[in-house]
Amino acid sequence: MSRGPASLAWRRLRGNHVALAAAAVFILIVAFVLAAPLWSSGVADTGPNATHTVEKVEVDGKQREVVSPNGTPIGPLWFGAGGKFFLGADGRLGRDEMVRLMYGGRTSLLIGILAGLLATVLATVAALLAGFYRGWVDAVISRCLDLAWSFPVLLLGIALGAALAVGGLQVGPIEISSGSILLPILIIGTVFTPYVARPLRGEVLALREREFVEAATAQGAGPLRLMLSELLPNLWSTIIVFFTLVVANSMLLEASLSFVGVGVQPPNSSWGAMISSGFKLLYTTPLLTVLPGLMILLTVLSLNIFGDALRDALDPRSRVRLEVEAHTGRYEPGSEVA
Amino acid sequence: MARFVLRRLAGMVLVLFAISVIVFVIFNVIPNSDPAQRMAGKEATPQLVAAITEEWGFDEPLPVQYLKTMKLVFSGELVSYSSGLDVDEQILEGMPATLSLAIGAALIWMFFGIVFGYLSAVRAGGLTDRALTILAVIGISMPVFWLAAIFLYYLTYKVELFPASGYVPLTENPLDWAYHLVLPWVTVAILYVGLYSRVLRSNMLDSMDAEHVRTARAKGLGERQVMRRHVLRNSLIPTVTLFGLDFGAAVGGSALLTETIFSLHGVGQYAIESTLGLDLPPIMGVTLYAAFFIVFFNALVDIAYAYLDPRIRLGSSAR
Numbered sequence: 197m198s199r200g201p202a203s204l205a206w207r208r209l210r211g212n213h214v215a216l217a218a219a220a221v222f223i224l225i226v227a228f229v230l231a232a233p234l235w236s237s238g239v240a241d242t243g244p245n246a247t248h249t250v251e252k253v254e255v256d257g258k259q260r261e262v263v264s265p266n267g268t269p270i271g272p273l274w275f276g277a278g279g280k281f282f283l284g285a286d287g288r289l290g291r292d293e294m295v296r297l298m299y300g301g302r303t304s305l306l307i308g309i310l311a312g313l314l315a316t317v318l319a320t321v322a323a324l325l326a327g328f329y330r331g332w333v334d335a336v337i338s339r340c341l342d343l344a345w346s347f348p349v350l351l352l353g354i355a356l357g358a359a360l361a362v363g364g365l366q367v368g369p370i371e372i373s374s375g376s377i378l379l380p381i382l383i384i385g386t387v388f389t390p391y392v393a394r395p396l397r398g399e400v401l402a403l404r405e406r407e408f409v410e411a412a413t414a415q416g417a418g419p420l421r422l423m424l425s426e427l428l429p430n431l432w433s434t435i436i437v438f439f440t441l442v443v444a445n446s447m448l449l450e451a452s453l454s455f456v457g458v459g460v461q462p463p464n465s466s467w468g469a470m471i472s473s474g475f476k477l478l479y480t481t482p483l484l485t486v487l488p489g490l491m492i493l494l495t496v497l498s499l500n501i502f503g504d505a506l507r508d509a510l511d512p513r514s515r516v517r518l519e520v521e522a523h524t525g526r527y528e529p530g531s532e533v534a
Numbered sequence: 535m536a537r538f539v540l541r542r543l544a545g546m547v548l549v550l551f552a553i554s555v556i557v558f559v560i561f562n563v564i565p566n567s568d569p570a571q572r573m574a575g576k577e578a579t580p581q582l583v584a585a586i587t588e589e590w591g592f593d594e595p596l597p598v599q600y601l602k603t604m605k606l607v608f609s610g611e612l613v614s615y616s617s618g619l620d621v622d623e624q625i626l627e628g629m630p631a632t633l634s635l636a637i638g639a640a641l642i643w644m645f646f647g648i649v650f651g652y653l654s655a656v657r658a659g660g661l662t663d664r665a666l667t668i669l670a671v672i673g674i675s676m677p678v679f680w681l682a683a684i685f686l687y688y689l690t691y692k693v694e695l696f697p698a699s700g701y702v703p704l705t706e707n708p709l710d711w712a713y714h715l716v717l718p719w720v721t722v723a724i725l726y727v728g729l730y731s732r733v734l735r736s737n738m739l740d741s742m743d744a745e746h747v748r749t750a751r752a753k754g755l756g757e758r759q760v761m762r763r764h765v766l767r768n769s770l771i772p773t774v775t776l777f778g779l780d781f782g783a784a785v786g787g788s789a790l791l792t793e794t795i796f797s798l799h800g801v802g803q804y805a806i807e808s809t810l811g812l813d814l815p816p817i818m819g820v821t822l823y824a825a826f827f828i829v830f831f832n833a834l835v836d837i838a839y840a841y842l843d844p845r846i847r848l849g850s851s852a853r
Contacts, residue, residue, distance in 0.1 A: 343552050346825045346832075348786030351805075355560050355821040358809050363567025371566070444675065451677045452791060456809045468677065475683055475795075482687045489680035497675040504671070 201510075205433070208509035215505030222498040225491070229305055232298035239279035240292050244299035245463050248290035253277045262290040268480050269293075286470070286484060287477055293484065296465060301491060303466040307381050307450045308495075312443035314385025316435055319392035323431075324423045326393075327400025338397070344390040350452055356383045357458025375461040380453060384446045392438045396431060403430050433510040440503030444496045451492050467492050538840045546833045553825045558600050561818050562592075573814050575616035582615060612819050616811060621819040624804050631701040631800035635793055636785045638715055639722035644777060646723070647730025651773075652766060654731060655738035663735070670728030678788040682721045682795035689717060699797035718796045722788050726780065733776060737769035744768070771843075778835030782828035 209215055236243060248262045255276040262270050262285050269285035272293075282294040326337040344352070357380070364374040365382070372378050403409065404427070412426045451468030453459030455475075460466040467488035474484030562569050570587040571578060587593055591602040606612050612621040654663035690698040696717045702710040741747060742765055750764045790802030797803065801820060808816035 343549065343556065346549060346553055346829045347556075347821070348783050348790075348824060348828065350787045350790060351821050351824050354805070354809050355557070355817055356564075358812055358814060358817050359561050359565045359572070361812055362572045363565055365564065366566040448675075448677055452679065455677070455679055455791070456794075456806050457812075458809055471677070471680055471683070478683060478687055479691055485680070485683050485687070489677060489684070492680070493672075493676050497672060500671050500675050 201433075205506075205509040209505060212505045212509070215502055215509075218498040218501035218505070221494060222502065225301070225495050225498070226305065229298055229301035232295070232302060235279075235298055236295045240282065240295045241280060242292050242295060244291065244296045244465065246291060248285065248292075249288065251290065253280055263288060269477070269484075271481070272483070283487065284481070284483065287473060287481075293487070296470060297467075297487060297491065300465040300467050300470050300488065301495075303377060303460055303464055304447055304450060304468065304492070305495070307377060307384065307460070307466065308443045308447035310381045311384035311388070311446040311450070312439055314381065315388040315392055315442050315446070316439045318385065318389045319396055319438075320428070320431065320435060322389070322393045323396035323400050324427060326397045327404060328419065328423050328427065330401070330404075334397075337393075341390040341394050341397075344387075349387055349449060353383055353387050353449055353453050354456060354458055356387070357453050361458050361461075375464075377460055377464055380450055380459045383453070384449050387449065388442050388446060392442060396434060396438070399431060399434055400427055403427055437503055437507040437510065440499055440506060444499035444503065447492060447496055447499075535841065539837055542833055542836055542840075546829055549829050550826060553829065554604055554822065555600065557818060557822045557825070558603055560821075561814060562590075562599060562603065563596070568592075573615060575614075575811070575813055577616070586615065607819060607822060612815050614808065614813050614815050616813045621816050624816065625801055625819060625823060628799060628801035628804050630703060631798045632785065632789060632793060632802055634701070634704065634711070634715060635718050635722065635798060635800060636781065636789045638719045639726075639789065640777070640781055640784065642719050643723040643726040643730060644773075646727045647773070648734060648766075648770070649731075650727065651731035651734030651738070652761075655735040655742075655765075655769075656761060658735070658739060666728055666731050666735070668728075669724075670732045673725045673728040676725070678721065678725060679791040679795050681724070682718070682792050685717050685721055686795060701798040701800070715798075718792050718798060721792050721796075722784060725788055726784075730773060730776070734769055734773050737772055738765050741765050741768050775835075775839075778832060782831050786824040786828065 232244075242248065251262050252259045253262055253270070253273070254260075255273055260270060262281065264270075267288050269287050269290060270281055271284045273281045273284065275282070281292055283297065284293050285291060286293045286296055322337050322341070326334040347355075360379055360383070361374050364376070365372045365379065372382070409422060409426055412422055417426065450459050450466060451471065454466050454468030455472045457472070460469050462469075470488035471485055471492075474481070474488065478485050565572060568583070570583045570590065570592050573586050573590065574582050589602070590606065591599045594602075610620070610622040613619070614621060614624075650662065650666055654660070654666050657663060686698065689695045697714050700714060702714050704711045738761075746768075747760060747764050750760045755763075789800075790805060793800045793802045794806045801824075805817060805820040808814075808820075
């Protein structure tokens with residue numbers, strides 16, 4: 197019995213224990229952030245933005261201040277207060293760090309996934325158009341993508357974030373207010389589009405020369421059908437791998453943007469924004485900086501490892517090449533080393 | 535060669551123009567609020583807003599606005615309206631710290647990238663090899679500013695190994711300069727060492743089977759000489775290409791955040807502090823200059839390549 201490429205890939209992936217462990221870690225993290233309302237109402241009995249500045253909490257029969265008079269928040273109580281302030285409070289405002297970590301993770305993951313989706317969809321469309329029509333369409337699209345290379349990702353994100361932070365964005369009837377998390381999603385998704393589009397375009401260009409495209413054309417397939425039912429199915433494996441890696445990178449960029457104040461805006465929070473506020477208390481409560489960063493590291497690491505393995509499973513030949521691209525986001529003839 | 539350089543420079547000028555248009559569009563066209571109000575900063579008086587509208591030409595057609603904006607940026611008249619400071623002066627002042635960080639970090643990551651890459655290629659599958667794979671993937675999975683903050687807490691505060699912050703000019707005291715920069719250098723370099731060694735390793739493994747290597751062995755060269763002269767040398771080319779691309783990204787990316795955490799008072803910290811205050815003129819200046827720097831740097835790398843490898847310049851002019 198012959199096996200399809202998907203089933204072969206799955207067999208290779210199944211044998212890769214590191215990749216499976218990474219996938220498990222990622223699923224655990226998703227479960228962790230999805231459980232936020234349960235923990236919030238069932239255990240901690242407080243919301244992510246509820247302040248407890250002057251309150252006291254009973255720990256093993258003793259009353260303790262959530263925030264001491266000099267502004268230092270209470271440390272992790274674990275289950276000392278029945279799960280309240282499991283990881284301590286987050287600063288002067290005395291918010292529950294554990295609850296914030298769970299809700300913040302929702303924002304971080306949501307932005308990462310949606311921005312990744314946006315970048316992949318935009319890139320696929322651009323790559324299909326450029327690779328299919330070639331000629332001037334390709335020239336225009338490729339030059340635009342080239343231009344984006346000249347900007348460091350972070351700086352472009354910061355420039356867009358800062359410019360849009362005051363009045364938000366209005367395109368025709370669509371208006372996005374400056375505090376909305378749609379704004380970072382849009383910015384991050386746009387910034388990463390060229391890095392996915394360029395290698396995809398190369399692939400479309402190569403696929404277009406293959407016999408099956410010629411066969412479909414001979415059967416009378418129009419451009420749309422050629423692109424969607426002939427070319428696109430052959431791009432899926434690359435798209436899926438890139439999606440994983442772009443989600444990882446989007447989460448990192450979100451963290452950086454939020455760290456400098458142009459990403460997620462209060463009252464929303466994210467792991468990056470939490471590092472930013474925790475950093476102010478680095479010398480008294482380092483945990484507030486360490487924890488959200490550790491969550492980002494775990495999530496991004498699991499995605500990177502899984503994406504890496506997925507690529508190996510789908511195309512064992514392309515190992516380092518994509519790693520380089522995912523990191524630098526560049527696809528240059530010189531960096532094609534696999 | 536001269537023709538290649540000219541072509542490359544002409545292309546560069548076009549790209550620079552396009553970039554300036556993009557920056558202009560990002561700051562003055564896309565956002566949904568009065569641009570003068572935005573430029574003026576948080577505490578703007580109506581007089582200031584009116585003066586800015588006049589100076590930047592916000593009530594005039596877009597091409598005029600564009601010209602006025604570029605004139606402001608490149609004549610050195612760009613001013614932060616919230617702090618009153620001249621943007622170009624601030625950027626120039628921050629350059630030594632930023633370049634010290636970026637160049638130092640680049641030297642470290644290239645050096646260790648090559649050493650580790652060489653070692654792991656020679657003993658593929660060994661301990662070094664595996665450790666580097668792990669380092670490479672962790673390196674690209676961390677927010678760099680977080681790593682910087684962790685170093686700051688554990689290595690300057692918990693264990694007082696390094697000075698906490700600040701930049702000492704090289705001309706003032708070279709030892710102190712290096713001492714203050716060690717941690718920031720390591721922070722930036724760590725992200726790249728794993729990656730670079732992996733790239734070099736895979737290149738070396740590929741070229742080990744190449745014919746010129748077989749020839750070298752056949753004529754009786756020792757293993758070490760074969761590896762160094764024939765395998766390593768040829769494998770360095772893609773690594774150097776990657777470096778040309780990454781260096782610009784490092785200056786405008788990881789170095790930006792790292793120098794902020796370590797208070798090096800460089801261009802990056804200036805940009806980040808302006809961002810926190812939503813002070814747009816400095817952000818605009820830094821973005822534009824950084825993009826220009828990267829384009830310029832890439833052109834230099836290309837030209838250096840064409841000089842070193844005739845195939846490149848012949849290939850381009852034949853196209």
